[in-house]
Amino acid sequence: MLVHVGAVPTVVVSTPQAAEAVLRTHDHVFASRPRNPVADIIRYNSTDIAFAPYGDYWRRARKVVNTHLLSVKMVYSKRHDREEEVRLVVAKIRELAMAAPGKALDMTELLGGYASDFVCRAVLGESHRKHGRNELFRELTEISASLLGGFNLEDYFPRLANLDVFLRVVCSKAMGVSKRWDNLFNELIAEYEHGKEDNAEDFVHLLLSLKKEYGLSTDNVKAILVNMFEAAIETSFLVLEYSMPYLKATIKEAMRIHPPAPFLLPHFSTNDCEINGYTIPAGTRVIVNAWALARDPSHWERAEEFYPERFLQEGRDAEVDMYGKDIRFVPFGAGRRICAGATFAIATVEVMLANLIYHFDWELPSEMEAIGAKVDMSDQFGMTLRRTERLHLVPKIYK
Numbered sequence: 001m002l003v004h005v006g007a008v009p010t011v012v013v014s015t016p017q018a019a020e021a022v023l024r025t026h027d028h029v030f031a032s033r034p035r036n037p038v039a040d041i042i043r044y045n046s047t048d049i050a051f052a053p054y055g056d057y058w059r060r061a062r063k064v065v066n067t068h069l070l071s072v073k074m075v076y077s078k079r080h081d082r083e084e085e086v087r088l089v090v091a092k093i094r095e096l097a098m099a100a101p102g103k104a105l106d107m108t109e110l111l112g113g114y115a116s117d118f119v120c121r122a123v124l125g126e127s128h129r130k131h132g133r134n135e136l137f138r139e140l141t142e143i144s145a146s147l148l149g150g151f152n153l154e155d156y157f158p159r160l161a162n163l164d165v166f167l168r169v170v171c172s173k174a175m176g177v178s179k180r181w182d183n184l185f186n187e188l189i190a191e192y193e194h195g196k197e198d199n200a201e202d203f204v205h206l207l208l209s210l211k212k213e214y215g216l217s218t219d220n221v222k223a224i225l226v227n228m229f230e231a232a233i234e235t236s237f238l239v240l241e242y243s244m245p246y247l248k249a250t251i252k253e254a255m256r257i258h259p260p261a262p263f264l265l266p267h268f269s270t271n272d273c274e275i276n277g278y279t280i281p282a283g284t285r286v287i288v289n290a291w292a293l294a295r296d297p298s299h300w301e302r303a304e305e306f307y308p309e310r311f312l313q314e315g316r317d318a319e320v321d322m323y324g325k326d327i328r329f330v331p332f333g334a335g336r337r338i339c340a341g342a343t344f345a346i347a348t349v350e351v352m353l354a355n356l357i358y359h360f361d362w363e364l365p366s367e368m369e370a371i372g373a374k375v376d377m378s379d380q381f382g383m384t385l386r387r388t389e390r391l392h393l394v395p396k397i398y399k
């Protein structure tokens with residue numbers, strides 16, 4: 001489907017055949033990103049990974065992340081840190097449950113805090129709780145994500161870019177947050193240079209020590225770090241919030257019904273390309289509607305139902321892959337711009353979910369039980385898909 005959003009022609013892809021063409025067959029043509037003025041400001045001229053145009057710089061940045069930061073080996077080596085962060089949350093829930101039995105907890109806050117604390121620990125190493133840095137990173141990540149995900153006039157009416165009003169209203173917020181990110185990174189880099197924090201396994205240390213080898217500037221390193229925070233914190237905890245109370249199949253089903261990035265990130269074509277008999281000219285923005293693909297009733301039985309057993313029983317869905325091989329189900333995207341942190345994300349989600357189920361029985365708040373109310377599972381669309389209502393549940397400690 002071709003839609004004209006303001007001045008920008010945008011192709012929206014919602015069928016498996018067209019998604020296959022865009023994300024796999026002609027992946028190289030659609031592997032770029034449209035320019036995003038907010039990313040230019042808060043991602044150091046879009047030199048992170050997610051917003052970098054397809055080309056030599058993106059290849060180098062993606063390689064350093066795939067090889068050193070988010071490799072399977074690295075994700076595994078963070079096991080101890082992950083488990084310790086989970087233990088802290090479990091202990092906190094236990095303490096709250098004992099202090100006020102029957103009181104509902106704000107799971108949105110607790111799970112969001114876990115995702116943020118663990119990512120801070122992976123990225124910053126031991127210094128993450130110092131000076132309340134984890135709180136600060138969480139706040140900055142939330143502001144940046146809302147700016148990037150918000151409707152941007154300039155994205156759709158590019159000629160407005162020079163108008164004072166645009167510069168004042170849209171950019172001043174982005175500039176403010178960018179300055180705060182930059183001050184934080186300068187502090188971290190100064191610590192690294194003075195050798196105060198000697199933990200070579202965290203992302204800041206790894207990136208700074210590899211920057212020469214990969215031809216990255218200090219600003220490039222900062223851009224990649226912002227990307228790590230936003231990509232990891234904004235997504236993993238959304239899955240956690242949605243998937244209680246089941247496990248592996250449940251995580252998959254939660255990602256099918258509530259994909260954290262429902263439209264992936266926008267792709268951008270660099271050559272003309274023929275798809276399903278239509279010529280898509282170079283320079284077209286393409287949105288892949290992963291949400292629609294995963295709920296298409298002609299490709300899924302009981303498409304609208306939360307039914308994790310579909311991934312367990314024998315049948316065509318039992319072996320469904322969620323890492324880009326089955327085009328009906330691409331919560332992490334597919335092809336060369338596929339999510340770089342999928343293994344990291346699933347490891348983060350699984351260990352927490354397993355512990356929440358192992359240690360506690362979960363109930364609805366009594367006022368909801370009394371009127372037979374159910375958890376509100378409706379979604380709020382944006383760059384990430386969020387719950388409309390925060391999740392409140394009551395933990396019961398197993399005797």
Ligand code: HEM
Nearest residue numbers: 049050231232235236261264265332333337339340341345
């Ligand atoms: C459940 C959690 C997550 C989901 C559902 C998710 C999903 C996605 C999606 C849909 C894309 C865009 C793919 C495309 O445009 O075709 C993406 C890109 C990306 N993600 Fe994730 N992500 C998650 C967690 C993470 C984590 C934990 C990290 C890092 C620690 C991460 C790092 C990235 C990066 C760097 C990119 C940009 C890739 C590129 O443009 O080359 N993601 N992610």
